[in-house]
Amino acid sequence: MMSAISSIRNLGPAFEAACAKAGIHTAEQVRAIGADATYAALLRAGTQPHFIGYYVLVMGLQDRPWNDCKGAEKIALRARFDAIKAEAFDQGHSEFERLMNQIGVLQPTKKGQRSR
Structure with missing residues (x-):
């Protein structure tokens, strides 16, 4: 039997809808x-x-309270988050667009694409 995403600790209907x-x-x-x-x-x-x-x-998948993330663990998760974000937004962009993104010229739009 398949379980609802909201059955994972910390995750609710809004997260389920986004998924x-x-x-x-x-x-x-x-x-x-x-x-x-x-x-x-x-x-x-x-x-x-x-x-x-x-x-x-991350905390939910570990069955931990959402606010249990602290210190060095939180710093490491921030680095992973930044890498995920950069990769997700850089897909499908030219090298020029990636460089513009790095210096802050391109900003995310609602569709996850970058624009000026």
Whole structure:
């Protein structure tokens, strides 16, 4: 039997709806692909990046309270989040667009694409 994404600790209906837009429909899918791939899929589907949303997912998959992320662990998760965000937004862009993104000329739009 397949479980709802909201059955994962810390995750509710809004997260479940965002996952559905990204083609992820069950808790089993989230567990199978993991936090990083799930969050990358959400970003590519248009979800605006938010660090707390990412670490809430990570903590939930570990069956920990969302606010249990602290210190060095939180710093390491921030680095992973930044890498996921950069990769998700850089897909499909030219080298020039990636450089413009790095210096802050291009900004994310609602569809997850970059524009001036």
